[in-house]
Every structure is written in structure tokens, then in C-alpha cells.
Amino acid sequence: MHLALSSSKSPTQQLLQSADLVSQGAEAAIYKAYLRHFPASGQAKNAGVDGAAFEALEPVLLKYRFHKHYRHPTLDASLTRQRIAGEARALMRCMRSGVTVPGIRMMDVNEGVLGIEWIDGECVRQLLPGGAELEGISEPEDMGEMDENDAADPIADYGVSQDALMDMIGAEIAKMHLADVIHGDLTTSNMMLRKKTSDLVLIDFGLAYHSTLVEDKAVDLYVLERAFASTHPDSEPLFAGVLGAYEKRMGKYWLPIRKRLDDVRLRGRKRSMVG
Incomplete structure (x- = not known):
């Protein structure tokens, strides 16, 4: 599915028009697109061919914060610029501190578009017990005939154990918090295992912000704890x-x-009791 745009298009709009829609939310649409890359002139000269022969296409994820018609245009444009720039700053701060996050490939605050590295891998939510079922992913038809011990472990396909994956999650969140970045939406849906390197990548920093407060870091962890409890059965050991x-x-x-x-x-339990 492609985005329909007006006849007068900026380079960013042209990129969106050529992109494929991946998902649509209330705040943003996610697209997969391709950016062209050319080598440095010296590299092409040394190879003895025209630089265009080295053209390569890199897949990127485009987060498009579309206009909200219920907001005043000036306010809407200002909020969009702030949120795009804020997400980019959080990613840059994480990268400088060694947190594994997608790299930034392009940004157009006026069009409301942030382009980041496309992560070839799988969402952690789908790799842990219970997550795939909630995502509507069905088991193979012959799964019922398999012995429990023979059932495929999706995490093992990445060459890591479940315990090792939990260690990776804890370490990445700690690096992020040591950099004073609060994710704001820590769930197993916002973590991915990369196929080639089997490293854990934290994604979707749309609600992230900078804070040195202990309270904010504790709330970040609590959000993740509740996400584990609501998504994955018997998640306490995880x-x-x-x-x-x-x-x-x-x-x-x-x-x-x-x-x-x-x-x-404790505050969360009290709110639950009150309803």
C-alpha cells in the first residue's frame, strides 16, 4: 500500500509515496522504504567505473507523524517538530552511550518524518511464551502431533537462550538509564532480536525523554514488569x-x-484495588 500525495512533492513526500505501509497507529504511520547510497568518489575512481555502478539500496523504516486535523495547524506543526526532534535526540543519546538502537538515516521535521535503520529480526514479544498467540500468529497444523520436548524454540533459532535474552534486555535498559534516557513505553513489543548478530535492539522512542530522576527510571521498569505480566504467562522468573x-x-x-x-x-496495587 502506498501513500497518495499531491502532484507537487518534496523529496520526503516522494520517498513516502514509494514506500510500503507496514502499520498505522493513531499518532503515526510506519513505512518501509529504500534509500539510495553512492560510494565516495575515490572509491569509484579506484575501481575504474562510474560511481552510479556502485549504487546500493538500503531499507529504512519511516515513521510519519501525519497532520492531526483536530488541532490548530500551527500547534500541530510545532508538536510534530518537537516529537520528531525529541525522538531523534533520544536515539542519538543512546547511541553515544552504547545502547543498541536503530541508527538514524534521515529526518524531516517539517514533513513529520523520521527515517531509521530497518532492523531485520523479530519482535521479542513474538519470541516469548504467550506473545505470538496474542499477536494472532497461529501454530503450524502439525504442532499438535509433536512431542513437547521436540517443539521448536524460536529464541534458539537466534543462538541464544531465554535466560541470555533476559540478561540482554536488562543490560540494554541499564545502559539506557545510565544515559538518563527514559523510554516511556517499555514492552516486549518494543524490543527486537536482530537475525544476523542476535543482538537485542530497543526500538520506538516516540515517548522517550531525558531525566535523571530515580522515579522516572523506576516507572520505566514498572511499565515493563506490567507488560510481562499481561502478555507472557508465568513471567515472574523472566x-x-x-x-x-x-x-x-x-x-x-x-x-x-x-x-x-x-x-x-505499591501505588499500582492500590490503584488496582480502588479500580
């Missing part, structure tokens, strides 16, 4: 593994966050 790796990476900064996490959990 999240305990995440926290174990997080604690190890955070070092001396872990104790105040742990105390605040306990407070956040």
Missing part, C-alpha cells in the same frame, strides 16, 4: 532475570531505583 542483569549493570545506582520501584508497585 522479569526477575531482567532485573538481575539490570542490577548488575547499574551497580551503585541500583539501590535507590529498587526502593522506588517497590513504592511504584
Whole structure:
């Protein structure tokens, strides 16, 4: 599916027009597109051919924050620019701190488009028990005839164990929090395992912001804990593994966050009881 645009198109609009729609949300649409890359002139000269012969296409993910007609145009444009720039800043801060996130490929704040590296892999939610069923992914027809011990483990296809995956999640979140970046929407849907390298990639920083507050980091963890509980059955050992790796990476900064996490959990339980 392609985006229909007016006859007078900017380069970003042309890129959107050639892209394929992946998903549509209330705030943004996600597209897969391709950017052309050319080598440096010296590389082409050394090869003895025209640089165009080296043209390569790189897949990119485009997040398009479309116009909201219910908002005043000036306010809408300002909010869109702020959110695109804010997401890009969070990604850059993460990259500088060694957090594994998609690289930025292009940005057009006026058009509301952020282009990032396309991650060839699978969402962690689909790799853990319960997640695939909630996503509507059906099991193979002959699965019922297989012995339980013979059932395929999707994580094993990446060459890592479930425990190792939890360690990776905890370590990446810790690196992010040490950089004072709050994700704002930590779920297993916003994590991917890359196929070629089997590394964990944190994605979707649309709600991310910068904060040094212990409270914000504890709430980030609590959001992930609730996501595990609501999506993956018997998830307590899984999240305990995440926290174990997080604690190890955070070092001396872990104790105040742990105390605040306990407070956040208590507040969450009280809200649940009140309804």
C-alpha cells in the first residue's frame, strides 16, 4: 500500500509515496522504504567505473507523524517538530552511550518524518511464551502431533537462550538509564532480536525523554514488569532475570531505583484495588 500525495512533492513526500505501509497507529504511520547510497568518489575512481555502478539500496523504516486535523495547524506543526526532534535526540543519546538502537538515516521535521535503520529480526514479544498467540500468529497444523520436548524454540533459532535474552534486555535498559534516557513505553513489543548478530535492539522512542530522576527510571521498569505480566504467562522468573542483569549493570545506582520501584508497585496495587 502506498501513500497518495499531491502532484507537487518534496523529496520526503516522494520517498513516502514509494514506500510500503507496514502499520498505522493513531499518532503515526510506519513505512518501509529504500534509500539510495553512492560510494565516495575515490572509491569509484579506484575501481575504474562510474560511481552510479556502485549504487546500493538500503531499507529504512519511516515513521510519519501525519497532520492531526483536530488541532490548530500551527500547534500541530510545532508538536510534530518537537516529537520528531525529541525522538531523534533520544536515539542519538543512546547511541553515544552504547545502547543498541536503530541508527538514524534521515529526518524531516517539517514533513513529520523520521527515517531509521530497518532492523531485520523479530519482535521479542513474538519470541516469548504467550506473545505470538496474542499477536494472532497461529501454530503450524502439525504442532499438535509433536512431542513437547521436540517443539521448536524460536529464541534458539537466534543462538541464544531465554535466560541470555533476559540478561540482554536488562543490560540494554541499564545502559539506557545510565544515559538518563527514559523510554516511556517499555514492552516486549518494543524490543527486537536482530537475525544476523542476535543482538537485542530497543526500538520506538516516540515517548522517550531525558531525566535523571530515580522515579522516572523506576516507572520505566514498572511499565515493563506490567507488560510481562499481561502478555507472557508465568513471567515472574523472566522479569526477575531482567532485573538481575539490570542490577548488575547499574551497580551503585541500583539501590535507590529498587526502593522506588517497590513504592511504584505499591501505588499500582492500590490503584488496582480502588479500580
